[in-house]
Every structure is written in structure tokens, then in C-alpha cells.
Amino acid sequence: MLNLSQNGCSVWVASSTQLALTPTAVALGKFDGVHLGHHRVIQPVLHAGGQLSQGGAQGFAPVQQLNENQQLTTEQGRLTNQEHTYSTVVTFHPHPQEFFTGQPRALLTPLDEKVEKLRSLGVEQLVLLPFDKELSALSPEEFVEKILVQQLQCRRISVGQDFCFGKQRRGTARDLQLLAAKYDIPVTIVPLQTYTDTAPTEEIPISTSLIRHSLESGDIKNANLLLGRPYTLIGIVVQGQQLGRTIGFPTANLQLPNDKFIPRQGVYAVRVEILSETPDITVTQNLGVMNIGNRPTVNGTGSSVEVHLFDWSGDLYGQKLAVQLVEFLRPEQKFPSLEDLKTQIQLDCTVARKILSAEC
Numbered sequence: 001m002l003n004l005s006q007n008g009c010s011v012w013v014a015s016s017t018q019l020a021l022t023p024t025a026v027a028l029g030k031f032d033g034v035h036l037g038h039h040r041v042i043q044p045v046l047h048a049g050g051q052l053s054q055g056g057a058q059g060f061a062p063v064q065q066l067n068e069n070q071q072l073t074t075e076q077g078r079l080t081n082q083e084h085t086y087s088t089v090v091t092f093h094p095h096p097q098e099f100f101t102g103q104p105r106a107l108l109t110p111l112d113e114k115v116e117k118l119r120s121l122g123v124e125q126l127v128l129l130p131f132d133k134e135l136s137a138l139s140p141e142e143f144v145e146k147i148l149v150q151q152l153q154c155r156r157i158s159v160g161q162d163f164c165f166g167k168q169r170r171g172t173a174r175d176l177q178l179l180a181a182k183y184d185i186p187v188t189i190v191p192l193q194t195y196t197d198t199a200p201t202e203e204i205p206i207s208t209s210l211i212r213h214s215l216e217s218g219d220i221k222n223a224n225l226l227l228g229r230p231y232t233l234i235g236i237v238v239q240g241q242q243l244g245r246t247i248g249f250p251t252a253n254l255q256l257p258n259d260k261f262i263p264r265q266g267v268y269a270v271r272v273e274i275l276s277e278t279p280d281i282t283v284t285q286n287l288g289v290m291n292i293g294n295r296p297t298v299n300g301t302g303s304s305v306e307v308h309l310f311d312w313s314g315d316l317y318g319q320k321l322a323v324q325l326v327e328f329l330r331p332e333q334k335f336p337s338l339e340d341l342k343t344q345i346q347l348d349c350t351v352a353r354k355i356l357s358a359e360c
């Protein structure tokens with residue numbers, strides 16, 4: 001359990017329901033990526049001051065209003081005097097797929113990043129339900145009664161239209177609505193948010209897997225569109241082979257969280273934030289180029305993520321960088337010499353500068 005605090009705001013992260021702050025207004029789901037569709041599901045459980053308070057889910061009542069006296073009113077007219085209901089995201093940890101396959105799953109938003117994104121939306125608490133044998137064996141009825149009603153003291157619930165829960169994913173969003181109604185808990189079912197693909201008539205639901213496919217194929221524009229922000233790699237700068245400086249392109253080598261989803265290998269135009277020692281306070285923003293790959297030209301071992309910042313010099317070792325992907329430029333290649341690699345990187349920089357300046 002930890003309380004992650006940034007800029008005076010914080011998100012309470014509870015590793016079990018026993019440690020959660022109650023009562024709660026709960027958005028339920030995996031929320032990997034915290035993409036635009038997820039925003040819609042989270043929005044109904046935020047207080048009016050939250051950043052997503054206007055324009056609720058289609059066809060549903062407005063979000064709860066928290067008045068000056070900390071009174072919470074729902075659209076059903078239920079007034080819970082002097083009671084603060086915590087805007088809570090309830091998710092499964094580890095990812096259910098990891099539990100069923102036994103394979104670690106790479107995530108668009110590893111835990112720290114997810115917490116930061118949820119905080120920026122106005123979420124007050126993240127509850128991690130340990131996805132184990134016991135939890136996966138709960139029937140939909142038991143899940144509602146034990147987890148949502150008894151342990152989390154839910155006052156309101158929001159889920160996406162395709163939400164499934166309980167043993168063998170038997171419970172649907174509609175089942176949740178019916179079960180929760182027995183306890184007088186309103187459930188908002190949020191329609192899947194779609195976007196229009198190149199085929200003008202085709203409306204495609206935004207999903208984590210679609211974003212993963214876009215990143216795997218280097219379609220960064222699409223990934224960023226669906227996320228509602230640039231896909232970002234956040235890591236600490238570690239030492240490399242110290243060759244970059246010898247060809248005039250020093251590169252900050254990033255150590256990323258082990259479970260971070262890595263996009264297609266190759267070269268990218270990027271924006272880079274250098275984050276100060278104080279957690280996540282941006283001190284500078286820069287433009288640059290990034291390579292993800294094995295560096296075959298220098299017989300590199302293992303995959304690396306490295307970024308060269310334009311018009312910047314100094315020491316970045318130990319610093320935390322946030323690298324926002326803007327566009328995929330080319331696949332990684334094996335060059336006959338370091339000189340050829342240098343010529344190509346010069347070209348990459350010219351192309352990236354053009355792309356990035358056109359973006360401003």
C-alpha cells in the first residue's frame with residue numbers, strides 16, 4: 001500500500017480491499033493504457049472538480065456533485081450526509097491474463113504510470129484486487145456482495161459495456177446492474193467509445209489491444225490518437241558502451257520498467273521531458289531521435305532504448321526521462337561502418353526536426 005503524491009495531489013494505492021478508503025464510487029476494469037475509452041468509464045465516478053466532469057457517458061445522468069460541505073448527491077436524489085465517497089478505480093493485479101497463462105504481460109501503463117494517469121484524471125484511489133484462485137472462483141453474486149458491497153462499500157459503479165466479471169467471466173455489465181440494484185447501488189454502463197478508421201463508415205471501438213497493434217506496427221499516430229496523448233517511455237538513464245559520443249551523437253540509454261510494452265524496433269522522432277529529482281516535476285522539454293533495437297552495427301547485445309536530444313549537452317546519467325513517441329522513421333539496420341551509421345543518424349535528425357517542427 002502506498003500513497004503516491006504529486007503536485008499536492010495524491011492517489012491512495014491499496015493492495016487489497018481491506019486497506020481501501022471507504023465508502024467508494026468505483027470504476028471497474030483493467031484500464032491498461034488509460035486510453036480515451038477508459039476515460040469515459042472513469043468519468044462518472046469522479047467528483048465535479050475532476051478534469052473529466054463535463055460531458056458524461058452518452059445517455060447517462062450527470063456525475064456526482066460534491067458540494068462545499070462534502071455532501072454527495074447522486075442523480076437518484078440519494079444524499080449521504082457528511083460522507084466523502086472516494087473516487088476509486090478497482091483493477092486486477094496481476095493482469096488476469098498473466099494469472100491464466102503464467103506468462104508475464106507487458107503493459108502500456110505499468111503501475112507507476114497508471115497511478116500518475118489516474119491522478120491526473122482526478123481519481124483518488126486505486127484498489128488492486130489480487131487476481132488469484134480465490135478471486136477468480138467468486139460467482140458474480142459473491143463478487144458484488146463480498147467485494148463491492150461489504151468490503152468497498154460501493155455507493156456507485158461504472159463499467160464499460162463489454163465488462164465481464166466473476167467465475168469464468170460469466171457476469172455481464174447488465175448482470176452487474178441487476179445485482180447491484182438489490183443493494184440500491186446505481187451502475188453506469190458506458191457504451192464503447194469508437195473512432196472512425198480510414199474507411200469512412202467503419203466505427204471501431206477503442207481498445208488496449210488495438211493500441212498495442214498500432215505500436216507493434218509503428219503506427220504511432222494511431223496509437224496516440226486512441227490514447228488521447230503520446231505513448232511515452234519513462235526510464236532512468238544508465239551507462240551504455242560510450243560509443244555515441246565518439247560519432248557525435250551521444251545517446252541516453254533508458255532503463256524501463258520490466259513490464260513496459262515496447263513498440264516496434266527502429267528509429268523515432270520524439271519529444272523528451274527531463275524530469276527532476278522531485279518526482280515528476282518537468283524541468284525541461286526537448287526534441288530528439290530515439291532508437292529501439294539491438295544495435296547490430298556495433299554488435300550490440302540485447303535490446304536497448306536510447307535517445308539523442310537535439311541542441312543539448314550535459315550529463316543525464318541517473319536522470320529520469322519521459323520520451324513521447326511522435327513518429328516512426330525507419331527500421332534499425334546493420335551498417336558496414338560507424339561512419340555510415342553516423343551519416344544515417346544525421347539524416348534521421350533532419351527528418352525528425354522537420355516532423356517535430358511541423359507538429360508545434
Ligand SMILES: Cc1cc2nc3c(=O)[nH]c(=O)nc-3n(C[C@H](O)[C@H](O)[C@H](O)COP(=O)(O)O)c2cc1C
Binds near residue numbers: 244290341
Ligand atoms: C537516431 C538513431 C538511429 C540509430 N540507428 C541505428 C541503426 O540503424 N543500426 C544500429 O546498429 N544502431 C543504430 N543506432 C544505435 C547506435 O548504434 C548507438 O547509438 C551507438 O552505438 C552508441 O551507443 P552507446 O549509447 O552504447 O554508446 C541508432 C541510434 C540513434 C540515436
Ligand SMILES: Nc1ncnc2c1ncn2[C@@H]1O[C@H](COP(=O)(O)OP(=O)(O)O)[C@@H](O)[C@H]1O
Binds near residue numbers: 308312
Ligand atoms: N544531446 C545529448 N543527448 C543524449 N545524451 C547526452 C547528450 N549530451 C550529453 N549526453 C550525455 O551523454 C551520455 C551518452 O553518451 P554516450 O557516449 O552515448 O554514452 P553511453 O553509451 O553511456 O550512453 C548520456 O547519458 C548523457 O549523460
